[in-house]
Amino acid sequence: MSAAxxxxxxxxRIALAAADPDGLAAFYRAALGFTDAEAAPGxxxxxxxxxxRLDLAxxxxxxxxxxxxxxxxxxxxxxCAIIVADMAxxxxxxxxxxGWRPISTDGPVRLPAASGGVTAFKFRDPEGHPLEFLAFPPxxxxxxxxxxxxxxxxxGLDHSAISVADTARSVAFYESLGLSVVSRSLNTGPEQARxxxxxxxxxxxxGLGFPDGRPPHVELLCYRGEHPRTVSDLAIGDVAATRLVxxxxxxxxxxxxxxxxxxxxxxxxxxxxxxxxxxxxxxxPDGHFVMLTSR
Numbered sequence: 120m121s122a123a124x125x126x127x128x129x130x131x132r133i134a135l136a137a138a139d140p141d142g143l144a145a146f147y148r149a150a151l152g153f154t155d156a157e158a159a160p161g162x163x164x165x166x167x168x169x170x171x172r173l174d175l176a177x178x179x180x181x182x183x184x185x186x187x188x189x190x191x192x193x194x195x196x197x198x199c200a201i202i203v204a205d206m207a208x209x210x211x212x213x214x215x216x217x218g219w220r221p222i223s224t225d226g227p228v229r230l231p232a233a234s235g236g237v238t239a240f241k242f243r244d245p246e247g248h249p250l251e252f253l254a255f256p257p258x259x260x261x262x263x264x265x266x267x268x269x270x271x272x273x274x275g276l277d278h279s280a281i282s283v284a285d286t287a288r289s290v291a292f293y294e295s296l297g298l299s300v301v302s303r304s305l306n307t308g309p310e311q312a313r314x315x316x317x318x319x320x321x322x323x324x325x326g327l328g329f330p331d332g333r334p335p336h337v338e339l340l341c342y343r344g345e346h347p348r349t350v351s352d353l354a355i356g357d358v359a360a361t362r363l364v365x366x367x368x369x370x371x372x373x374x375x376x377x378x379x380x381x382x383x384x385x386x387x388x389x390x391x392x393x394x395x396x397x398x399x400x401x402x403x404p405d406g407h408f409v410m411l412t413s414r
Contacts, residue, residue, distance in 0.1 A: 125376050126368040127297035130335045132172035133279050134362040135248050140164040140175040150216035152273040169275025182356030185247025191315045192342035194351040194405045196282040197361045198249035201273050202264050206238050206254040208272040218245030228313045234306040239314050280338040281407045286323050288404050289339050293327050302326035351406025362408040370413040
C-alpha cells in the first residue's frame with residue numbers, strides 16, 4: 120500500500136455524541152460563543168467557533184451517559200481545546216451559566232515554560248464532555264490565533280486531545296493516515312496536577328498535525344506510571360463516544376485507508392446514519408472513534 124495514497128487533509132470537524140443535542144447546543148452558544156453552522160442531517164446540530172466545526176449528534180442507538188469524572192489517564196478521556204483571547208473574560212462568561220463542572224481544581228492555571236507557558240482551564244459541559252480553555256502568552260501566540268480586537272473571548276478549536284496508553288503505537292496509527300508529529304513535550308509538576316486533577320502527573324504530550332498546518336490538530340496524552348487503564352468498551356451511541364472526523368484527499372485515499380485498517384473497522388449495521396455520515400468509522404489503538412471521509 121502506497122503511503123502517499125493515505126493522505127489526511129484536515130480534521131474536518133469533531134463530533135460529540137449527545138443525549139440532548141439541542142439543549143447542549145444552547146449551552147455552547149451562550150457560555151462558549153459558538154454559532155450555528157451550515158445545515159446537517161436532522162439528528163445533528165452543527166456548530167462553529169471561528170473557522171472550526173463542532174457537531175452535536177444524537178447518541179444513537181441510545182447508549183450510556185458520560186461515565187462520571189473520567190480522569191485524564193483513562194482511555195475514555197478525550198477533550199476539545201478552545202483558544203481564548205482573554206481567559207478572565209471566557210471564564211467569567213462560563214461561570215455565569217449553569218450546568219458545567221470544573222476539572223481543574225483551582226481555576227485557570229499558568230503552566231511552566233517547559234509545558235508551553237500557556238494558561239489553561241479544564242471543565243465538563245452539562246453532559247460530561249471534557250473541554251479546555253487555552254490562552255497563549257502574549258509573546259508566543261501562533262499565527263493562526265493572532266486576532267487583535269476579537270469581539271469574542273473564545274476564538275476557535277485548537278485541537279482534540281485523546282488519552283493513549285502507548286505514544287509510539289498511536290503515532291504509528293495516525294501517521295499511517297497521513298498525520299505527522301509537529302510537537303512533543305513532557306508536562307509535569309504541581310501546575311499540571313491542578314489542571315488535570317491527577318496527583319503527580321507526568322504526561323507525554325504529542326501534537327499531530329495536518330499538511331496545511333491549520334487548526335484543529337490532534338494531541339496524544341500519555342500519562343506515565345501505573346494508572347488504572349481499563350480497555351475502552353465505548354459503543355457508538357454512548358455519550359462519551361466522541362469522533363474525530365478526518366477528511367482524506369479523495370475517495371481513492373479513503374478506500375486505501377479502509378483496506379489498510381480493515382481490522383479496525385466499526386460495522387455499519389449498529390451505527391446511525393449521522394454517525395457514519397457517508398464515511399468509514401475506525402477505532403484507533405485505544406478505542407477512540409475516527410471517522411474518515413473523502414470531503
